Amino acid sequence: MPMTGRSAVSRARECAATVTDPEMPMLTLVDLGVLRDVHEGADGCIVVTITPTYSGCPAMAAMRADLERALAAAGFDRVEVRTSLAPAWSSDWITESGRRKLAEHGIAPPGPVRTPTSGAVPLNLVAHRPVVQCPQCGSPDTGETSRFGSTACTSLHRCRSCGEPFQRIKEI
Amino acid sequence: MNDRDCAYASLIDGDPHDQWAFGTGFEDPLAGVDTTAAPGVDGADLAAYCLMLADDALICAQRLTQWCTNAPELEEEVALANIGLDLLGQARLLLARAAAADPRVVPVLPDGSPVPAEDALAFFRDESAFRCVRLVELANGDFAVSMTRLLAFSTFRLAALHRLSDSRDLVLAAVAAKGAKELAYHRDYAARWFITLAGGTDESRRRLAQAMTTVWPYVDELFRPNPVERRLAAVGAAVDASTLRGEFDSVVAQVFGASGWHPPTVRPAPLVAGKSGRDGVHTEALGYLLAEMQSVARAHPMGRW
Numbered sequence: 001m002p003m004t005g006r007s008a009v010s011r012a013r014e015c016a017a018t019v020t021d022p023e024m025p026m027l028t029l030v031d032l033g034v035l036r037d038v039h040e041g042a043d044g045c046i047v048v049t050i051t052p053t054y055s056g057c058p059a060m061a062a063m064r065a066d067l068e069r070a071l072a073a074a075g076f077d078r079v080e081v082r083t084s085l086a087p088a089w090s091s092d093w094i095t096e097s098g099r100r101k102l103a104e105h106g107i108a109p110p111g112p113v114r115t116p117t118s119g120a121v122p123l124n125l126v127a128h129r130p131v132v133q134c135p136q137c138g139s140p141d142t143g144e145t146s147r148f149g150s151t152a153c154t155s156l157h158r159c160r161s162c163g164e165p166f167q168r169i170k171e172i
Numbered sequence: 173m174n175d176r177d178c179a180y181a182s183l184i185d186g187d188p189h190d191q192w193a194f195g196t197g198f199e200d201p202l203a204g205v206d207t208t209a210a211p212g213v214d215g216a217d218l219a220a221y222c223l224m225l226a227d228d229a230l231i232c233a234q235r236l237t238q239w240c241t242n243a244p245e246l247e248e249e250v251a252l253a254n255i256g257l258d259l260l261g262q263a264r265l266l267l268a269r270a271a272a273a274d275p276r277v278v279p280v281l282p283d284g285s286p287v288p289a290e291d292a293l294a295f296f297r298d299e300s301a302f303r304c305v306r307l308v309e310l311a312n313g314d315f316a317v318s319m320t321r322l323l324a325f326s327t328f329r330l331a332a333l334h335r336l337s338d339s340r341d342l343v344l345a346a347v348a349a350k351g352a353k354e355l356a357y358h359r360d361y362a363a364r365w366f367i368t369l370a371g372g373t374d375e376s377r378r379r380l381a382q383a384m385t386t387v388w389p390y391v392d393e394l395f396r397p398n399p400v401e402r403r404l405a406a407v408g409a410a411v412d413a414s415t416l417r418g419e420f421d422s423v424v425a426q427v428f429g430a431s432g433w434h435p436p437t438v439r440p441a442p443l444v445a446g447k448s449g450r451d452g453v454h455t456e457a458l459g460y461l462l463a464e465m466q467s468v469a470r471a472h473p474m475g476r477w
Contacts, residue, residue: 056261082204
């Protein structure tokens with residue numbers, strides 16, 4: 001299927017936008033803010049650019065493979081998936097629809113990243129306690145049990161109202 | 173059936189490096205990233221500097237993962253593994269950056285070996301070729317030793333990466349900017365545990381005091397001037413570690429202050445004929461660590477899956 005020009009790129013972009021995160025499949029890579037760009041390279045191949053959430057994110061290889069597979073299924077045989085390291089991913093890049101889907105699936109979305117002022121990064125000795133709504137019952141009476149969860153981007157929490165544990169995407 | 177219909181097939185298609193049995197595998201962490209050195213930045217120096225930063229992270233990550241199945245609580249085990257994973261990710265990028273800056277640093281393996289450069293650097297260098305500070309290689313000891321080490325290391329590394337995010341080497345700048353965000357979480361974690369242990373019981377305080385005498389002698393070495401670093405700092409590509417002492421001291425003073433802790437005066441660990449970790453002169457702990465980390469890979473340099 002010969003496909004060149006603008007319409008091919010927009011079809012490729014639409015196709016890439018449907019690929020989901022391997023660890024949180026309720027989110028697309030667009031919802032997560034990981035898909036940075038889709039364009040047509042000089043030699044006609046489709047160039048897709050993604051960025052890792054964390055330096056050690058083990059899902060990058062699966063994302064790359066999933067993108068290649070989805071685009072191949074849509075008729076794009078020549079695809080190059082590139083990594084972009086700058087600017088570094090921020091949880092602020094998770095879209096509104098991504099935040100809604102997270103909450104619907106029992107994962108509390110992140111709050112806004114508090115941009116550090118200039119100078120050295122401040123030490124944060126007191127557990128920061130934003131009001132986190134329980135994604136199960138909606139109660140604000142919740143507590144952080146650990147800042148490190150089952151994936152690099154999540155922390156662990158507990159709801160004192162319904163007693164259920166839940167995860168939250170960390171601000172970074 | 174098309175190969176791409178099978179999820180596993182598409183993970184290993186193409187590059188033979190993807191099929192090496194023992195590595196990080198799957199992909200070049202710098203795929204598609206421009207690794208051209210900036211004008212005036214010496215490739216050999218840049219590679220040597222990236223190895224220092226990479227080896228600190230790699231060896232610290234290996235120590236942290238040794239807590240898996242041994243941590244006092246499941247939550248702490250998950251936290252330590254997460255911190256290790258962040259550092260391992262930083263190490264991969266930095267090892268790949270070192271290999272791109274000067275391919276001569278990569279150990280030569282038999283023709284046809286599927287080992288990618290970052291793994292050749294991690295698994296096929298001998299102890300004397302590692303450039304990590306001795307602080308990260310010390311045995312884990314008990315939880316107090318590990319937390320005290322993590323406090324010192326993450327405070328030092330965060331200060332360094334924060335400033336490196338302005339490096340004229342754009343790859344290094346990007347790795348540093350991302351890593352600094354991660355290190356802020358690591359440092360808070362270690363600092364809070366330090367305060368908890370200091371405010372705990374006589375036993376936790378006794379262990380913390382012991383940990384200080386084990387770990388703190390290796391702090392001075394973090395700030396030792398280094399000619400490679402100085403040359404690169406002069407052209408805006410690196411951070412001279414000796415300029416980081418003030419920030420380090422002020423951060424740990426906050427932690428000590430909050431914990432009512434009076435740090436003992438410790439004598440710095442002696443150098444060996446004027447040399448230390450950055451010169452490839454290590455404590456005996458590193459040899460055992462490398463034996464565990466490298467032996468399987470070294471036995472099968474041609475291993476594929």
